[in-house]
Amino acid sequence: MQTSTPYSRELTLLGLNDVAAQLQGQELALIDLAAQAYVTHSRGDSRLPQSEYLRFPNLERERIIPKAGYLGGAHPAAGIKWISSFPDNVGRGMPRASALIILNSVQDGRPTTVMEGSLISGQRTAASAALAARLLHQGDRVKRFGLVGCGPINREVLRFVLADRRPIDGLGLFDLDSARAEAFAQEAREAGFTKSIEQFGSADDLLADCELVSFATSAVVPSVSTLSMCPPNSTILHVSLRDFTPEAILEADNIADDVEHVLQANTSLHRTQQLLGHSDFLRGTLAQVIEGMTPARAGGRPVMFNPFGLAALDLAFAEFVARTCRAAGRGAVIPDFLP
Structure with missing residues (x-):
């Protein structure tokens, strides 16, 4: 007589619609979840090994990245x-990024959930940028919020920053493809943004006019060489990590999500460290700002947030999605997937 195993053999699959249903309308909660993940990691209750990028012969920008970890x-x-x-997928009519997230039990290590991961990846990036804008940018309102790169990531960044409820009096847009910038502006208007939206001819021109700026590009070579044009007390969300030369980085008051992680993979900060032989130009982390261990701004320079994109945030968001999907009865359960 065959008896059932004393442990679960099932695996839950969560597709795009399952993930989206749990994230919809949760922007403020997700910003707070990003803050909690940063603090948990900063206090040492995490394990985040460095990622080795999988690259391809004769392809400079294309990559696949494994981001593994544990978050307590x-x-x-x-x-x-x-x-x-x-x-190049964008020109093929496909999203630039695609992803899977696998969650494992922290009790026995067995995989429990496989979910679509690009939506989580985009929203955790946007939540961390909005958190940085909340903590680092001074003033009750933003005169003009600039977005360099008019793709899905900055679309999410704008949505999360707007959800954080600080008034924004206007938007500035720049993209190498002006049609993408115009489409971005139209989407913002259709989503209810009624203030002015201006397109700029270059990233430098946008930086000169906008006090809060988010860079979300696919750049692999830095193109911005100075911050001298930036307004006083400006804030830069350097989401794409490779847009600024070492000379520009040294003009900024630099904050990261994690010092060790951001100093790799030819990020702008990594290039600066290699040039100088030290990382003294990096003042601290966002978690240290959250916990009052370092001030939000220092030195009267533009402050720049440089988030490497820690797996801690992916794990926090994925666990939230898996838990709330389970409570809502969403997802496809394969009962005999595991041995």
């Missing part, structure tokens, strides 16, 4: 995000 806290999670970035 109130809802511990372990797993991996496997995310690809193929910028």
Whole structure:
């Protein structure tokens, strides 16, 4: 007589619609979740090994990145995000990035959930940028919010920053493809943004006019060489990590999500460290700002947030999605997937 195993053999699959249903309308909660993940990581209750990029012969921008880790806290999670970035996909009518996230039990290590990961990846990036804008940018309102790169990531960044409810009096847009910038402006208007929207001819021109700026490009070579044009007390969300030369980085008051992680993979900060032989130009982390260990701004320079994109955030968001999907009865369960 065959008896059932004393452990679960099932695996839950969560597709795009399942993930989207749990994230919809949760912007403020997700910004707070990003803050909690940063603090948990900063306090040492995480394990985030460095990622080795999978690259391809004769392709400079294309890559697939494994981001594995463990995050403790109130809802511990372990797993991996496997995310690809193929910028030419945009011209093929496909998204640039695609991803899977696998969650494992922290009790026995067995995989429990596989979910679509690009939506989580984009929203955790946007939530961290909005958190940085909340903490680092001074003033009750933003005169003009500039977005360099008019793709899905900055679309999410704008949505999360607007959800954080600080008034924004206007938008500035720049993209190498002016049609993408115009489409971005139209989408913003259709989503309810009624203030002025201006397109700029270059990133430098935008930086000179906007006090809060988000860079989300596919650049692999830095193109901005100075911050001298920036307004006083401006804030730069350097989401794409490779847009500024070392000379520009040295003009900024630099904050990261994690010092060790951001100093790799030819990021602008990595290039600066290689040039100088030290990382003294990096003042601290966003978690240190959250916990009052370092001030939000220092030195009267433009402050620049440089987020490497920690797996801690992916895990926090994925665990939230898996938990709330389970409560809502969403997802496809394969009962005998595992041995």
